[in-house]
Each structure stands twice: as C-alpha cells, then as structure tokens.
Amino acid sequence: MQTLQQLVNGLMLGGILAFVAVAFTLTIGMLNFLNFTIPALFMLAAMTLWALATPGAHVLGFGLHWLPAVFAGVAVAVGASLLVERFTYRFMKAKYGDATEHALPLVSSLGFLLMFEHLVITLWGTEPQRVNLPFAETDVRLGGLVLGVPQLLSLVLAFVLVAALSALLARTRLGRALRAIAENPTAAPLMGIEVNRIVPVVFLITGALAAIAGILYAASYRTVTPFIGDAVAADAIAGMVLGGLGNVWGAIVGGLFVGMVKVLAISWFGAEIEKIPVWGLLLAILVFKPTGLFGHTKIGKGKF
Amino acid sequence: MSGYMSGILAQLAINIVVAYSVFLPAAAGLLNLGAAGFVLIGAYAAGALTLKTGMPLFLAVPLAGLAAGLIAFIVSFPILRTRGVYMVLATFAFAEIVGGILINIPQLGGAGGLAVVAYAGLPVVLTSATVVVAFVAWLLATRFGLAMRAVHDDENVALLFGTNLRLTQVAAFTIGGALGGIGGALLVHQFNFIDVQSTGVMFSIFVLLYVLMGGTQTAWGPVAGALFFTLVPEGLRQVAQWTPHLKFLESSRYIVFGAAVVLVMMWRPEGLVTRTLLERIYGFLLRRSHA
Numbered sequence: 001m002q003t004l005q006q007l008v009n010g011l012m013l014g015g016i017l018a019f020v021a022v023a024f025t026l027t028i029g030m031l032n033f034l035n036f037t038i039p040a041l042f043m044l045a046a047m048t049l050w051a052l053a054t055p056g057a058h059v060l061g062f063g064l065h066w067l068p069a070v071f072a073g074v075a076v077a078v079g080a081s082l083l084v085e086r087f088t089y090r091f092m093k094a095k096y097g098d099a100t101e102h103a104l105p106l107v108s109s110l111g112f113l114l115m116f117e118h119l120v121i122t123l124w125g126t127e128p129q130r131v132n133l134p135f136a137e138t139d140v141r142l143g144g145l146v147l148g149v150p151q152l153l154s155l156v157l158a159f160v161l162v163a164a165l166s167a168l169l170a171r172t173r174l175g176r177a178l179r180a181i182a183e184n185p186t187a188a189p190l191m192g193i194e195v196n197r198i199v200p201v202v203f204l205i206t207g208a209l210a211a212i213a214g215i216l217y218a219a220s221y222r223t224v225t226p227f228i229g230d231a232v233a234a235d236a237i238a239g240m241v242l243g244g245l246g247n248v249w250g251a252i253v254g255g256l257f258v259g260m261v262k263v264l265a266i267s268w269f270g271a272e273i274e275k276i277p278v279w280g281l282l283l284a285i286l287v288f289k290p291t292g293l294f295g296h297t298k299i300g301k302g303k304f
Numbered sequence: 305m306s307g308y309m310s311g312i313l314a315q316l317a318i319n320i321v322v323a324y325s326v327f328l329p330a331a332a333g334l335l336n337l338g339a340a341g342f343v344l345i346g347a348y349a350a351g352a353l354t355l356k357t358g359m360p361l362f363l364a365v366p367l368a369g370l371a372a373g374l375i376a377f378i379v380s381f382p383i384l385r386t387r388g389v390y391m392v393l394a395t396f397a398f399a400e401i402v403g404g405i406l407i408n409i410p411q412l413g414g415a416g417g418l419a420v421v422a423y424a425g426l427p428v429v430l431t432s433a434t435v436v437v438a439f440v441a442w443l444l445a446t447r448f449g450l451a452m453r454a455v456h457d458d459e460n461v462a463l464l465f466g467t468n469l470r471l472t473q474v475a476a477f478t479i480g481g482a483l484g485g486i487g488g489a490l491l492v493h494q495f496n497f498i499d500v501q502s503t504g505v506m507f508s509i510f511v512l513l514y515v516l517m518g519g520t521q522t523a524w525g526p527v528a529g530a531l532f533f534t535l536v537p538e539g540l541r542q543v544a545q546w547t548p549h550l551k552f553l554e555s556s557r558y559i560v561f562g563a564a565v566v567l568v569m570m571w572r573p574e575g576l577v578t579r580t581l582l583e584r585i586y587g588f589l590l591r592r593s594h595a
Contacts, residue, residue, distance in 0.1 A: 107565065107569055115558075280397075
C-alpha cells in the first residue's frame with residue numbers, strides 16, 4: 001500500500017512534469033529550438049498568481065479572487081513567451097555559415113531565463129511564499145489511496161490538452177502549416193506559409209502549457225519561489241529525452257515515468273542519490289538511442 | 305591594492321580560465337553546457353591532493369587539469385556521437401552526474417562541500433590565467449587552431465579538405481576539459497571552499513553565456529566575455545550604492561546581463577570580439593603607425 005501510494009504520488013508529480021516536457025518537446029519538434037525560458041514562464045505564472053491573490057504582496061498585491069489571478073498568471077506567461085519569440089526565433093536565420101549558429105536562440109533563451117528570474121527576485125524577493133487556493137486541501141480517498149484534487153486535475157488536464165494538441169497538429173490548417181515549418185523551415189514560406197505569423201502560435205502554446213503547469217504546481221505544493229521552475233525543468237527535460245525529442249505523447253509518458261522514478265527513488269534511497277541513475281540513463285539514451293524510447297517521429301528532423 | 309579589488313581580479317582571472325574550457329570546444333563547433341562538471345572534477349581533485357597529501361599548489365593544479373582532461377578525453381567519445389541540441393543536453397547530463405557522484409562521497413565532504421587549507425593568492429591566479437590565455441592564443445595560431453576554425457565553420461567542407469574531424473573535436477574537448485579542471489583547482493584554493501550546489505546548472509549556463517557573448521572566433525572573445533560578466537555586475541553594485549534611488553540596480557544586475565546577452569545575440573551573433581573587428585583594429589593601428 002505504501003509503495004502504491006508512492007506510485008500514485010509519482011504519477012501526480014509526473015502530471016506536472018508531463019506538461020513541461022510537452023512544452024519543451026513542442027518547441028524542439030517544431031522549431032529545433034531548446035527553449036530554456038520554459039522554467040521561467042512556469043515560475044512567472046505561479047508567482048503572478050500568488051502576488052495577485054495575496055493582499056500583502058510587495059508589487060501587484062491586489063488581493064484578487066483566485067480565478068482572475070489564475071487567468072492573469074497564464075496571460076503574463078503567454079505574453080512573456082511571445083516576447084521571447086520576438087527576440088530569439090526571429091534571429092535564428094543563418095547569416096553566416098557557422099556550426100554553433102543554430103544555438104543562438106538557445107543562448108538568447110538562457111539570457112531571458114536570467115532576466116525573468118531576476119526580475120521576479122527584484123520585485124518579490126527570494127523567500128518562499130504561501131499560495132492559498134480553494135480545493136488545495138481537499139483530497140479524494142479511493143480505497144485507501146489519497147489523491148489530491150490539484151494533482152488529479154493536472155493528470156487529467158495533461159491528457160486532455162495533449163490530445164487537443166495532437167488533433168490540432170494532425171487535422172487543422174494551422175497544424176498543417178506548423179508541420180510544414182517543422183519539416184523544412186526554408187521551403188515552408190515558398191509554399192505560402194507566413195512563418196512569422198505561424199511561429200508565434202508555438203510560443204503561445206508553449207507559454208500556456210508552462211503557465212498551467214506552474215499554476216498546478218502552486219496549487220499542489222502551496223509554496224512558490226522564484227526558483228521553482230529550475231528543478232521541474234531539469235526533470236521535464238529528462239522526461240522529454242526519454243520520450244524522444246519532438247514526440248508529444250512520448251513526453252507525457254516520459255514525464256510521468258520520471259515523476260514516478262523520482263518519488264520512488266527518494267522514498268527508497270534518500271534525496272541525494274537519485275541524480276546518478278536518472279542522468280546516467282539520460283546520457284545513455286542521448287548517446288545510444290537519441291530518438292528516445294519510442295523510435296522516430298516525423299517532426300523535428302531539421303538540422304540536428 | 306584593496307582586498308575588494310584583488311578579490312574581483314582573482315574572480316576575473318578564474319572566470320577567464322573557466323571560459324577557455326568552454327571556448328575551445330565551441331571554437332570547434334561543439335556546445336558544452338557542462339562546464340560545472342569539469343570545474344568540479346578539478347576542484348575536488350586538487351582540493352583532495354593538497355588537503356590529504358599536502359602536495360604543493362604548483363603540482364596539484366596541473367595534476368587536477370590532467371585529471372579533468374583525462375575524464376574529458378574518455379567522455380568525449382560517447383558525447384561526440386551527439387550533435388546540436390542533443391550535445392547540449394548530453395554535456396548538461398554529464399555535469400549533473402559528476403555533481404551527483406561527488407555529493408555522495410563523504411570523504412570529500414559530501415553535500416557540505418570541501419574546505420581546503422592551501423591558498424592560491426592573486427599572483428598565483430593571475431599568472432595561471434596569463435599562461436592559459438597565452439597557451440590558447442598560441443594554440444589557435446597553430447595548424448590545429450586552423451583545423452578547429454575549419455570544423456567550426458563547416459564540418460563537411462573541413463572533412464573534404466582532409467581535416468581529421470574526430471581528432472580535432474576530441475582534442476578541443478579534452479583540452480577544454482583540462483582547462484576547466486585548472487579553473488576549478490584555482491577556484492577551490494582561492495575561496496578555500498567548493499560545493500556541488502553552488503557549482504551547478506546555473507554555473508554552466510553563465511559560462512556558456514559569457515563565452516558565446518564574447519565570441520568564439522578569436523582567443524580574445526572569452527576574455528571580453530569574462531570581463532563583461534565579472535565587471536558589469538560589480539559596477540552596477542557600486543552604482544547602486546551612490547543613492548538609495550539606485551538601490552534596485554543591485555538586485556537587477558543579472559537582468560542587465562541577461563538583456564545584454566539577448567541584444568548581443570541579435571546584433572552581433574558571432575559575439576562581441578570577432579575576427580573582422582580585430583582586423584579592423586589592427587589595420588587602424590597600422591595606418592596610424594605609418595602616418
């Protein structure tokens with residue numbers, strides 16, 4: 001029972017990781033871009049939610065009802081994500097033949113990560129802050145297992161949103177345009193696709209996914225700091241690699257798997273040791289089976 | 305010289321040495337987001353040597369460099385199988401594994417960190433940094449440096465012209481790892497302390513950022529990047545103390561650094577110091593001296 005409960009807890013953490021892993025894998029699959037601003041967007045949404053909902057907050061402490069605060073958090077993160085698009089992906093175009101050039105957006109996104117994190121630190125400091133949301137304390141009991149409502153919600157939402165995303169990519173005109181850009185960013189504009197109008201959609205989806213994950217994190221753990229995104233993003237990257245870069249369903253499975261491994265490893269061996277097997281496995285996959293556990297995907301076969 | 309100034313100078317010198325550990329692979333077209341890994345190896349190796357065997361610094365620092373270089377050589381073969389984003393992630397994973405292993409060795413202080421007694425003062429650190437800069441400048445002027453440049457600009461064409469691609473990349477990665485080890489050895493003996501937490505992901509990110517910001521075309525790029533990364537935050541901290549109105553600058557200095565990185569990547573994607581820039585400066589100086 002103990003182990004089963006731990007597995008359930010892992011699945012819940014995995015739900016949040018899956019969100020973030022999907023956000024990572026989507027930008028890599030579509031744009032060949034490892035977007036390091038995702039942890040910052042995750043954190044921005046959670047911190048904005050906390051600030052708006054808490055009357056005592058240093059900046060933005062309006063003491064809003066939690067529902068508008070949630071929407072505002074998502075809106076801020078999406079806005080930030082669109083800003084990132086404007087200053088990173090637009091400058092990906094190769095001007096000089098250069099092997100490290102494809103890394104430019106990656107580098108700029110690291111710059112944005114620094115900016116956003118330290119902006120939040122400047123505004124609100126580094127102390128952990130308590131988030132009060134309704135239904136955060138309510139648990140569902142199912143045959144002796146305790147399931148938290150926010151965790152349950154994140155699990156369900158992860159599947160629903162990714163199903164919607166897959167449908168969008170597979171069936172709509174927009175999805176076809178996105179897949180064309182993923183397939184060949186040079187040929188796509190020749191086929192009449194307005195790259196500069198379509199690409200922001202990827203950033204919009206990425207920002208929204210990261211933001212929802214951040215808010216679910218705040219609801220589950222009830223504490224936010226400017227650094228919550230970093231650890232989650234590292235685990236989500238591990239999940240993404242497991243599932244194969246660019247594979248959306250793989251990212252979900254990978255995220256859930258990493259969540260469970262993490263929770264089990266911590267309960268069995270303590271917190272410090274878990275890094276070695278997780279990152280060792282990851283390195284092995286990257287080196288020997290870079291397509292991940294589920295084989296090739298159609299998208300993201302550009303330069304890399 | 306005040307203690308504050310010499311502290312900043314020592315930090316700058318160490319940052320320069322560490323910068324070259326990322327610069328060399330980058331100059332051969334390889335992105336290394338695992339600087340922390342090699343720095344940790346060097347720091348713990350040198351710290352253990354001086355602490356447990358009482359070895360003098362002038363032996364321990366090069367030995368730490370050798371140890372890090374050896375490990376870099378071994379891991380370069382699997383890591384060089386990957387490319388692009390995959391390589392960024394692989395080096396990142398490597399650094400995490402190194403940290404994960406070191407934190408689980410109680411003899412080296414575990415999560416509490418390693419405190420050492422031997423002290424590397426400013427003269428030691430500055431001399432080491434000067435030697436490293438001179439070494440890299442010389443290395444880039446050799447045939448090997450030319451091979452790195454060719455591989456960096458276009459792997460396939462370099463291969464067509466008979467460059468040994470694998471050898472060049474392995475050598476660049478290995479020498480880079482060794483320099484990272486030397487940087488770590490200097491770091492631990494300058495501050496008399498190292499721990500895994502403070503030399504983690506953020507450390508690797510910062511190093512990669514200021515190296516690419518400085519530019520990977522010439523040996524002077526990393527110096528420029530390290531200068532910017534070390535001095536601008538310190539300068540902002542100084543300015544913040546002038547009046548209370550400017551107090552916000554103190555905590556916002558990394559916002560400025562982040563924004564600077566984004567802007568440099570937009571306007572000077574090859575970094576601040578480029579080959580063309582240096583040629584222009586040389587040309588200008590030449591004309592002045594002839595006139």
